[in-house]
Amino acid sequence: MAATSNAGETTFTTPSAREITMTHVVDAPRALVFEAHTSREHVPNWMLGPSGWTMPVCEIDLRPGGAWRFVWRKEDGGEMEIRGEYREIEPPARLVQTECWGGDWPESLNTVTFEEEDGRTTITSTVLYPSEEARDRAAATGMKDGWAAGYESLDAYVAKL
Amino acid sequence: MHVSPDQLNATFAALADPTRRAILARLTAGEATVKELSAPFAMSGPAVSKHLRVLERAGLITRGRDAQWRPCRLEAAPLREVAEWAEEYRRFWDASYERLDDYLQHLKEEGHHGRNE
Numbered sequence: 042m043a044a045t046s047n048a049g050e051t052t053f054t055t056p057s058a059r060e061i062t063m064t065h066v067v068d069a070p071r072a073l074v075f076e077a078h079t080s081r082e083h084v085p086n087w088m089l090g091p092s093g094w095t096m097p098v099c100e101i102d103l104r105p106g107g108a109w110r111f112v113w114r115k116e117d118g119g120e121m122e123i124r125g126e127y128r129e130i131e132p133p134a135r136l137v138q139t140e141c142w143g144g145d146w147p148e149s150l151n152t153v154t155f156e157e158e159d160g161r162t163t164i165t166s167t168v169l170y171p172s173e174e175a176r177d178r179a180a181a182t183g184m185k186d187g188w189a190a191g192y193e194s195l196d197a198y199v200a201k202l
Numbered sequence: 203m204h205v206s207p208d209q210l211n212a213t214f215a216a217l218a219d220p221t222r223r224a225i226l227a228r229l230t231a232g233e234a235t236v237k238e239l240s241a242p243f244a245m246s247g248p249a250v251s252k253h254l255r256v257l258e259r260a261g262l263i264t265r266g267r268d269a270q271w272r273p274c275r276l277e278a279a280p281l282r283e284v285a286e287w288a289e290e291y292r293r294f295w296d297a298s299y300e301r302l303d304d305y306l307q308h309l310k311e312e313g314h315h316g317r318n319e
Contacts, residue, residue, distance in 0.1 A: 051295060057214065063295050063299075067302060070315065074306065077302060077305065087298060090294040090298055092297065
């Protein structure tokens with residue numbers, strides 16, 4: 042299923058029971074977008090989630106088998122850490138890495154592709170869980186230890202599906 | 203939260219199809235008949251009915267008892283389970299990508315092109 046989105050919008054789909062796919066179009070060439078995703082100089086400037094968060098730790102060993110680790114600090118001082126390992130690195134087109142939130146959170150395999158057309162880049166990011174059971178554990182852990190989400194209305198959510 | 207794995211699987215399978223997602227989006231505006239739901243699609247009534255059966259089995263819609271019209275209504279509970287799961291990702295990446303847009307603009311203005319070109 043092809044997800045399409047306009048510049049500035051993020052489209053979310055669930056292509057299978059074990060996956061979430063996000064698509065976002067940016068107004069920049071993919072070499073720059075790839076670098077923004079893989080450089081310590083850039084990642085802490087934008088991959089910050091809700092406003093008020095910072096990323097005091099950003100470790101990137103960009104080679105197959107290399108480790109990465111990001112730590113976010115929330116407004117209340119609490120911290121959240123995600124780590125993983127790079128699996129495939131094909132600049133500026135494709136990035137595959139594992140991702141683990143620690144504790145009970147099961148490791149997922151994340152694939153990000155960068156496709157350029159007319160100077161704009163489509164970022165497609167897929168989070169794949171190893172099993173439906175792992176996905177359910179992630180869901181349960183995410184709710185328990187997650188980001189205390191204030192959910193928007195169901196109507197708005199469905200409109201984005 | 204109480205997620206039933208079977209329920210989640212049925213919901214995800216139902217949501218994997220763009221026509222079914224469009225039908226659900228339409229039903230957020232209120233009840234509709236098969237005829238009304240078929241209108242935006244180049245699809246026969248029976249083809250739409252097939253999608254409705256999948257949605258009904260997944261518990262995402264219920265259908266009225268009126269034998270002739272059987273209007274469809276959205277059922278929110280299973281969607282909420284999926285929504286809660288996906289919502290964590292959505293909140294994080296919506297905010298991050300929005301910031302990325304501005305950041306890339308800033309990099310371009312500073313003359314960056316990316317090291318791989």
